[in-house]
Amino acid sequence: MRVNDAVLGLVLLLLASTMIWLTTDFPAFPGQDYGPALFPRLLGGGLILCGLLLVARGLAARRRGGAAWVELAPWWFQPGPALSFLGMPLTVLIYLLLADRLGFIPLAFALLLALFLWFGERLARALPVALLATLLVHWFFSGMMRVPLPRGLLNEFL
Amino acid sequence: MDAILTAFGLVFDPAVMLVILGSALFGMFVGAMPGLTATMATALLVPVTFFMDPVPALGAIVTATAMAIFAGDIPAAMLRMPGTPASAAYADESYLMAKKGQLDLNLGVNVVFSALGGILGVFFLVACAPSLAEMALNFSSFEYFWLACLGLTCAVFIGTGDPLKGFVSLLLGLSVACVGIDPAAGAPRFTFGNVDLMSGINFIAVMIGAFAVSELLRGAVTLHRQGHVVVPQVGNVFRGVGGVMRRYWKNFIRGSLAGTLIGALPGAGADIAAWVSYAMAKRFSRTPEKFGTGHVEGVVEAGSANNSAVAGAWIPALVFGIPGDSITAIVIGVLYMKGMNPGPTVFTENPQLIYAVFITFVLANLIMVPLGWAAIKSMKQVLRIPRTILLPLILLFCIVGAFAMTNSQYGIVLMLAFGLLGWFMEENGIPVAPMILGLVLGEMLEQNFMTSMIKSDGAWLAFFERPIAGGLGAMTLLIWLLMLGRGARTALRRAALA
Numbered sequence: 325m326r327v328n329d330a331v332l333g334l335v336l337l338l339l340a341s342t343m344i345w346l347t348t349d350f351p352a353f354p355g356q357d358y359g360p361a362l363f364p365r366l367l368g369g370g371l372i373l374c375g376l377l378l379v380a381r382g383l384a385a386r387r388r389g390g391a392a393w394v395e396l397a398p399w400w401f402q403p404g405p406a407l408s409f410l411g412m413p414l415t416v417l418i419y420l421l422l423a424d425r426l427g428f429i430p431l432a433f434a435l436l437l438a439l440f441l442w443f444g445e446r447l448a449r450a451l452p453v454a455l456l457a458t459l460l461v462h463w464f465f466s467g468m469m470r471v472p473l474p475r476g477l478l479n480e481f482l
Numbered sequence: 483m484d485a486i487l488t489a490f491g492l493v494f495d496p497a498v499m500l501v502i503l504g505s506a507l508f509g510m511f512v513g514a515m516p517g518l519t520a521t522m523a524t525a526l527l528v529p530v531t532f533f534m535d536p537v538p539a540l541g542a543i544v545t546a547t548a549m550a551i552f553a554g555d556i557p558a559a560m561l562r563m564p565g566t567p568a569s570a571a572y573a574d575e576s577y578l579m580a581k582k583g584q585l586d587l588n589l590g591v592n593v594v595f596s597a598l599g600g601i602l603g604v605f606f607l608v609a610c611a612p613s614l615a616e617m618a619l620n621f622s623s624f625e626y627f628w629l630a631c632l633g634l635t636c637a638v639f640i641g642t643g644d645p646l647k648g649f650v651s652l653l654l655g656l657s658v659a660c661v662g663i664d665p666a667a668g669a670p671r672f673t674f675g676n677v678d679l680m681s682g683i684n685f686i687a688v689m690i691g692a693f694a695v696s697e698l699l700r701g702a703v704t705l706h707r708q709g710h711v712v713v714p715q716v717g718n719v720f721r722g723v724g725g726v727m728r729r730y731w732k733n734f735i736r737g738s739l740a741g742t743l744i745g746a747l748p749g750a751g752a753d754i755a756a757w758v759s760y761a762m763a764k765r766f767s768r769t770p771e772k773f774g775t776g777h778v779e780g781v782v783e784a785g786s787a788n789n790s791a792v793a794g795a796w797i798p799a800l801v802f803g804i805p806g807d808s809i810t811a812i813v814i815g816v817l818y819m820k821g822m823n824p825g826p827t828v829f830t831e832n833p834q835l836i837y838a839v840f841i842t843f844v845l846a847n848l849i850m851v852p853l854g855w856a857a858i859k860s861m862k863q864v865l866r867i868p869r870t871i872l873l874p875l876i877l878l879f880c881i882v883g884a885f886a887m888t889n890s891q892y893g894i895v896l897m898l899a900f901g902l903l904g905w906f907m908e909e910n911g912i913p914v915a916p917m918i919l920g921l922v923l924g925e926m927l928e929q930n931f932m933t934s935m936i937k938s939d940g941a942w943l944a945f946f947e948r949p950i951a952g953g954l955g956a957m958t959l960l961i962w963l964l965m966l967g968r969g970a971r972t973a974l975r976r977a978a979l980a
Contacts, residue, residue, distance in 0.1 A: 325909055351669050358935045360664035363928045367657045374650045399703050408702040416898045439874035469533045471886040
């Protein structure tokens with residue numbers, strides 16, 4: 325997804341001004357001129373400068389012709405690659421939403437299996453790999469390194 | 483002397499050796515897989531090393547990165563697909579050599595000169611770091627402020643084709659570093675009352691997102707046009723390497739020197755070292771016309787350079803706490819997590835640790851030769867692992883790794899957000915590395931800036947009063963001016979064209 329520099333610049337201007345506006349709430353200390361707001365404000369100033377330069381550059385590129393505001397790569401319009409792309413963040417989102425309820429083992433297994441199959445792997449290979457990988461990761465992180473992976477459904481067995 | 487002996491004892495512990503061997507294999511694998519980078523290997527390793535002692539943790543990172551940078555050469559020669567960006571500079575040259583029937587020689591040259599270049603880089607690291615550290619003991623907040631500025635500026639200036647977008651990335655990283663408790667006054671900033679944000683942005687989780695998840699996103703798109711790869715047969719790779727050594731030893735020395743230097747510059751790592759040395763080899767060659775036809779000279783120089791850069795990057799990281807590339811940026815985070823603040827005091831407080839890093843470096847480069855040989859021989863099997871299996875597995879590692887960094891879902895949220903952001907930035911020509919350096923150095927930069935401001939009561943001239951600070955400051959300002967001049971010139975040229 326390529327966007328014109330002017331759009332990038334506008335987003336930066338928006339971000340930087342929000343940042344500077346938020347610093348107005350920061351506490352000041354009497355007798356001390358340089359408080360917690362100084363550094364973020366300097367950074368905000370720098371971002372605004374960059375944003376303005378980008379806007380100028382983007383507009384110049386538009387004037388010279390070409391350069392759409394937003395340009396999507398051709399694969400966005402093919403169902404295969406586009407869904408594969410979206411599948412990655414979607415997997416993470418599903419994990420975030422369901423991890424505490426279902427627990428790591430069932431959820432990771434299901435997600436791995438779903439991704440393998442979507443990417444075109446045969447079931448005969450996807451099933452054992454998903455199972456083995458889930459158990460290995462769980463053994464290593466939960467058993468060896470004591471990471472409190474969510475237990476969920478298997479709470480009574482683990 | 484005592485510290486050196488302790489260091490040997492620490493490294494040659496069976497458990498540590500096992501960790502080193504394991505991470506060597508891991509590094510080989512990641513480096514040899516096209517699309518997986520050495521930085522990604524490091525980012526994925528950190529959650530694993532999180533619970534280890536400092537020596538095995540650092541040993542694992544040192545070994546894995548050294549191996550990954552070499553292993554990237556193998557698919558470059560066999561398939562014209564560099565395994566890591568550091569091999570991209572001479573991938574065509576290597577592939578053409580293979581086409582000419584010199585695949586064995588090329589792989590042999592790659593493994594031997596990677597190891598030798600790495601060792602020479604370590605030699606400079608050992609020679610330079612302690613004396614630099616002694617000098618750095620006298621540094622005050624002014625010097626550190628300018629050092630951090632200079633480092634970040636270099637990251638933008640060298641590491642990117644488009645300085646403006648580099649600065650955008652850097653400023654974003656520094657801004658993100660402001661989230662959490664402010665280092666000077668202890669006031670919460672940009673936390674919106676959220677407890678997770680109070681603890682700041684966990685930059686390992688960010689890095690897993692920006693370097694690994696964004697790579698997975700790119701990989702998922704190209705998954706559907708994956709063809710069959712044919713791995714050629716490999717014979718005796720070491721035959722003829724001695725002759726190359728006798729003929730091109732100058733290239734080896736020059737490449738390693740340049741590699742160490744470029745590695746030590748903040749923001750430029752193994753990939754830029756390889757590009758620069760390859761170009762240098764061509765310029766100084768007596769037969770520049772042979773370059774681009776499958777000529778070994780450039781491969782020697784660039785192959786030595788990228789591995790020596792891996793060691794060179796550790797010089798500023800250990801001495802000043804300023805990372806030389808994105809891998810050492812991760813290392814600095816690991817050092818902080820282990821309670822050892824990188825900087826000159828590490829050399830006096832934990833010298834055994836520094837020596838342990840040096841020893842591991844030498845060791846990693848020594849075992850590179852037999853392990854590299856094994857990797858070359860088993861390349862067929864490695865490349866047979868389909869990416870349809872690999873991508874989901876790495877995604878699972880990312881999720882668990884990011885979770886382990888905060889022991890809460892906050893890490894995963896950060897990873898996802900910065901994964902998407904990193905992908906979007908790369909799509910639009912905004913480099914990710916300056917953002918990561920900014921995020922890592924943000925607190926140090928602000929702390930030294932605020933301390934200096936308070937000390938001098940706002941007098942800007944005080945930033946230039948001490949000789950070293952003044953020199954560093956002048957250098958930083960000079961680079962800024964240079965960049966502005968260059969920007970203005972291109973703008974004028976464009977205006978003239980329009």
